[in-house]
Amino acid sequence: MFYLIGLGLGDAKDITVKGLEIVKKCDKVLLEGYTSILTVGKEVLEEYYGRPLIIADRELCEGAIDEILLEAKDSEVALLVVGDPLGATTHTDMLLRAKQFGVQTQIVHNASIMNAVSCCGLQLYNFGETVSIPYWTEKWKPDSFFDKIVGNFSRNLHTLCLLDIKVKEPTEDSLTKKVRQYMDPKFMSVKEAANQLVQIIENNPDKGINKSSTAIGLSRVGASDQRIAVMTLDAMQSFDLGPPLHSLVIPAPNLHPLELDYLAQFNQSGS
Amino acid sequence: MFYLIGLGLGDAKDITVKGLEIVKKCDKVLLEGYTSILTVGKEVLEEYYGRPLIIADRELCEGAIDEILLEAKDSEVALLVVGDPLGATTHTDMLLRAKQFGVQTQIVHNASIMNAVSCCGLQLYNFGETVSIPYWTEKWKPDSFFDKIVGNFSRNLHTLCLLDIKVKEPTEDSLTKKVRQYMDPKFMSVKEAANQLVQIIENNPDKGINKSSTAIGLSRVGASDQRIAVMTLDAMQSFDLGPPLHSLVIPAPNLHPLELDYLAQFNQSGS
Numbered sequence: 092m093f094y095l096i097g098l099g100l101g102d103a104k105d106i107t108v109k110g111l112e113i114v115k116k117c118d119k120v121l122l123e124g125y126t127s128i129l130t131v132g133k134e135v136l137e138e139y140y141g142r143p144l145i146i147a148d149r150e151l152c153e154g155a156i157d158e159i160l161l162e163a164k165d166s167e168v169a170l171l172v173v174g175d176p177l178g179a180t181t182h183t184d185m186l187l188r189a190k191q192f193g194v195q196t197q198i199v200h201n202a203s204i205m206n207a208v209s210c211c212g213l214q215l216y217n218f219g220e221t222v223s224i225p226y227w228t229e230k231w232k233p234d235s236f237f238d239k240i241v242g243n244f245s246r247n248l249h250t251l252c253l254l255d256i257k258v259k260e261p262t263e264d265s266l267t268k269k270v271r272q273y274m275d276p277k278f279m280s281v282k283e284a285a286n287q288l289v290q291i292i293e294n295n296p297d298k299g300i301n302k303s304s305t306a307i308g309l310s311r312v313g314a315s316d317q318r319i320a321v322m323t324l325d326a327m328q329s330f331d332l333g334p335p336l337h338s339l340v341i342p343a344p345n346l347h348p349l350e351l352d353y354l355a356q357f358n359q360s361g362s
Numbered sequence: 363m364f365y366l367i368g369l370g371l372g373d374a375k376d377i378t379v380k381g382l383e384i385v386k387k388c389d390k391v392l393l394e395g396y397t398s399i400l401t402v403g404k405e406v407l408e409e410y411y412g413r414p415l416i417i418a419d420r421e422l423c424e425g426a427i428d429e430i431l432l433e434a435k436d437s438e439v440a441l442l443v444v445g446d447p448l449g450a451t452t453h454t455d456m457l458l459r460a461k462q463f464g465v466q467t468q469i470v471h472n473a474s475i476m477n478a479v480s481c482c483g484l485q486l487y488n489f490g491e492t493v494s495i496p497y498w499t500e501k502w503k504p505d506s507f508f509d510k511i512v513g514n515f516s517r518n519l520h521t522l523c524l525l526d527i528k529v530k531e532p533t534e535d536s537l538t539k540k541v542r543q544y545m546d547p548k549f550m551s552v553k554e555a556a557n558q559l560v561q562i563i564e565n566n567p568d569k570g571i572n573k574s575s576t577a578i579g580l581s582r583v584g585a586s587d588q589r590i591a592v593m594t595l596d597a598m599q600s601f602d603l604g605p606p607l608h609s610l611v612i613p614a615p616n617l618h619p620l621e622l623d624y625l626a627q628f629n630q631s632g633s
Contacts, residue, residue: 105379107377107378107472108376108378108382175478177478177480177486180485180620187623190627198481201472203473205477206448206449206473206476215476219519220490220519221489222487356461
């Protein structure tokens with residue numbers, strides 16, 4: 092049996108009772124370590140579960156997963172995923188491969204940023220499609236996500252922006268070499284995301300969203316030190332929301348009175 | 363302290379470890395019983411938690427909540443909610459009132475249909491806004507949700523349709539009387555939802571969605587007897603997907619190859 096188990100968003104105790112029972116009985120437990128992070132690391136989880144975990148990086152999840160799945164034919168193997176296990180395409184693909192191999196699968200759902208974002212007071216059914224904001228490089232500055240934000244905004248819908256994460260990414264130089272070298276892990280902050288958005292806005296001034304539009308920054312959603320801050324996109328460019336992970340929300344232009352009341356408690360603009 | 367604790371979607375063991383610890387230490391624990399249901403009832407939860415639960419119906423949650431919140435000023439009170447606790451407006455409102463009363467609050471997130479719907483293989487970031495399909499009556503046949511489905515469809519986005527639930531709803535006759543009488547609980551099936559949708563389509567033939575459009579029915583998501591069925595909207599009108607809860611998805615017209623592959627395993631149309 093191959094289990095995909097969601098860990099939720101905060102710490103070791105955000106796993107469900109069902110998930111924990113499976114972790115304790117499995118022959119092998121892998122921890123997916125490159126699409127998201129908890130506020131605690133591998134060691135804390137190992138101590139809490141009372142068993143060793145194997146870090147599953149991108150190379151393993153996308154390259155060597157067949158081996159793991161074949162192992163799960165005759166033993167109990169679990170892959171732990173921060174948030175809900177079906178948030179990323181990779182995991183859907185794993186389930187399809189498992190089926191091809193005749194391996195039984197079970198999914199244990201959990202909270203993900205896709206629903207926990209409601210902690211800022213915006214109603215989930217008023218969100219349009221979700222976008223991802225990637226780190227720009229000197230030469231590569233994609234901005235197609237902006238049209239999606241504008242599309243949601245023009246239909247009076249909120250946009251959840253997932254911010255880029257780089258964990259165990261090979262350096263560009265080492266891609267063509269035998270021995271891979273890896274970049275230090277980095278996690279996009281709301282400050283960096285707002286800065287990229289403002290640059291796009293300056294090149295696209297007539298799309299309805301401007302530097303004075305409201306932005307909502309969220310950090311460490313679901314953890315005890317979770318923070319939410321509401322201000323203009325312009326101000327967000329220089330606002331430090333503390334340690335990762337961060338997410339950014341561009342709310343719809345016209346909010347429900349309850350949404351306005353709830354957001355007001357996080358207002359940082361001094362008005 | 364006032365806790366809002368998500369129970370997830372399946373049975374008693376879908377609560378998180380953090381949530382369970384809070385339930386065990388609280389002075390009073392209420393179970394919200396009208397916006398959604400688990401596959402197990404109050405008695406099973408009481409046995410699993412080892413403590414009594416008080417059913418919180420709509421009248422209590424919307425009318426008498428202030429009393430409960432004031433109690434939470436000097437004691438530990440938890441409200442358990444199926445799915446994630448912030449899925450419904452009522453609970454956001456409770457948190458605002460708690461703040462007014464100076465009552466500390468804590469939210470324990472969990473899976474909800476808003477993210478667990480990914481179990482059908484459609485990618486969450488390709489969903490547009492969520493709609494609710496209400497039970498029609500003889501005289502009241504609202505159809506504004508259809509425009510939202512069409513809006514998502516025309517932008518190549520999926521739509522999650524939440525289906526109506528009637529639990530402890532007063533009968534129309536008794537609304538003006540001293541003693542309220544209540545309807546039997548009912549839960550809209552994908553069959554009923556498809557039937558209402560087809561009626562709307564017949565009056566709106568040129569919106570891109572028709573009787574041959576694909577529909578995905580989901581029942582008991584997150585439970586061990588979860589079912590997913592893919593067919594035309596027309597066929598869905600006579601398809602029995604078993605016991606509640608049900609949800610319906612209208613997928614975007616052009617799917618990602620991985621989404622197509624994943625959906626294929628649930629195809630009921632014989633093609």
